[in-house]
Amino acid sequence: MINPTLFSMNSPLKSYEFLLPTVSGPTCIANAWAKIPTALNHFEKSAYTEKVRAHLQQRDAVIVAHYYVDSDIQDLALETGGCVADSLEMARFGRDHPAQELIVAGVRFMGETAKILSPQKRVYMPDLEANCSLDLGCPIADFNQLCEAHPERTIVVYANTSAAVKARADWMVTSSCALAIVHQLHQEGKKILWAPDRHLGRYIQDQTGADMLLWDGACIVHDEFKALELDALRKKHPFAQVLAHPESPADIVALADMVGSTAAMIKTVTQSSAKEFIIATDQGILHQMRQLAPNKVFIPAPTSGQSATCKSCANCPWMAMNGLANICNCLENQSGEIFIEESIRSKAHFCIDRMLTFTQNHSELLAQTQHGFVKNIGAA
Numbered sequence: 001m002i003n004p005t006l007f008s009m010n011s012p013l014k015s016y017e018f019l020l021p022t023v024s025g026p027t028c029i030a031n032a033w034a035k036i037p038t039a040l041n042h043f044e045k046s047a048y049t050e051k052v053r054a055h056l057q058q059r060d061a062v063i064v065a066h067y068y069v070d071s072d073i074q075d076l077a078l079e080t081g082g083c084v085a086d087s088l089e090m091a092r093f094g095r096d097h098p099a100q101e102l103i104v105a106g107v108r109f110m111g112e113t114a115k116i117l118s119p120q121k122r123v124y125m126p127d128l129e130a131n132c133s134l135d136l137g138c139p140i141a142d143f144n145q146l147c148e149a150h151p152e153r154t155i156v157v158y159a160n161t162s163a164a165v166k167a168r169a170d171w172m173v174t175s176s177c178a179l180a181i182v183h184q185l186h187q188e189g190k191k192i193l194w195a196p197d198r199h200l201g202r203y204i205q206d207q208t209g210a211d212m213l214l215w216d217g218a219c220i221v222h223d224e225f226k227a228l229e230l231d232a233l234r235k236k237h238p239f240a241q242v243l244a245h246p247e248s249p250a251d252i253v254a255l256a257d258m259v260g261s262t263a264a265m266i267k268t269v270t271q272s273s274a275k276e277f278i279i280a281t282d283q284g285i286l287h288q289m290r291q292l293a294p295n296k297v298f299i300p301a302p303t304s305g306q307s308a309t310c311k312s313c314a315n316c317p318w319m320a321m322n323g324l325a326n327i328c329n330c331l332e333n334q335s336g337e338i339f340i341e342e343s344i345r346s347k348a349h350f351c352i353d354r355m356l357t358f359t360q361n362h363s364e365l366l367a368q369t370q371h372g373f374v375k376n377i378g379a380a
């Protein structure tokens with residue numbers, strides 16, 4: 001039975017508490033601590049897949065999926081001409097694809113970003129309650145107060161925020177381009193107010209030397225990786241390369257051979273001469289890694305062990321709310337549509353569009369900073 005419990009998140013202003021869907025007993029995705037769709041048998045999967053294929057064609061729609069969603073959705077998105085990507089590429093793909101309807105299989109801020117960039121398109125999500133601890137931990141009212149207290153700072157927010165927070169920002173960044181954009185702002189002598197992920201903020205601060213005031217949010221999935229157990233696992237697999245997402249805590253990043261976005265991690269496993277990898281991000285990414293590098297071995301980084309307080313088992317509970325049945329429901333009943341007030345949308349559009357233009361015009365800097373993420377890994 002689902003018992004919502006309060007989850008605390010500190011910010012520079014106060015401690016937040018928000019409802020986190022959990023079950024009593026072990027807090028584990030296997031025990032459905034979010035509203036996870038019922039598991040489908042083989043026949044049900046085939047039936048939903050066929051229906052979704054037909055509806056996509058009829059409705060001139062396309063699936064834009066994140067690497068962390070269920071592997072059946074990833075496969076269907078690719079088979080039907082959609083995409084499976086990180087949030088930067090999802091934003092670009094949704095904006096540039098000619099389809100009039102977008103089904104965003106991911107979490108709320110991804111659907112909102114698609115709508116902000118393509119107001120003329122109808123954007124649907126399989127479950128509008130699929131959220132993100134970073135977004136939930138950065139409410140606009142308190143974020144506004146912090147911004148007002150520091151008018152001298154350039155406001156840079158991570159993609160994992162609400163449309164209202166983006167509307168208040170000067171820049172939006174994703175983990176693929178955050179380092180390059182903050183580096184550039186630092187070169188221009190700007191001081192930064194960063195929200196909401198404290199681990200990513202600290203990592204960028206270390207790498208660029210920028211003056212950054214950090215909001216105190218975290219991803220509940222990456223926050224769970226355990227350095228003690230990761231170190232022990234690495235000793236058991238001495239030839240494995242450790243790849244970590246920069247939303248992970250500093251002690252995990254310190255143990256990693258490569259730190260980067262989901263897209264950079266996938267690129268690394270396909271290009272590296274290493275045969276074995278320990279992956280510190282949501283386990284949903286392993287599906288694309290196995291497809292693209294079938295002869296390599298992927299080991300999930302540990303979230304349990306002696307120092308464990310595991311809540312997620314490296315599976316985002318909100319990403320897990322996406323399923324074939326609720327995608328089919330979106331298409332059949334036009335449920336889960338995203339709407340954003342125009343005054344917020346147009347302001348949020350400015351900081352997202354600015355990021356997309358920057359990434360288009362600074363490919364060399366992006367490549368350099370991405371290279372900066374890679375510490376020891378041997379490219380083939």
Ligand code: SF4
Pocket residue numbers: 068107131132133134160219220221222247282316317318319
């Ligand atoms: S994995 Fe973390 S950052 Fe990504 S959507 Fe889930 S809670 Fe948010």
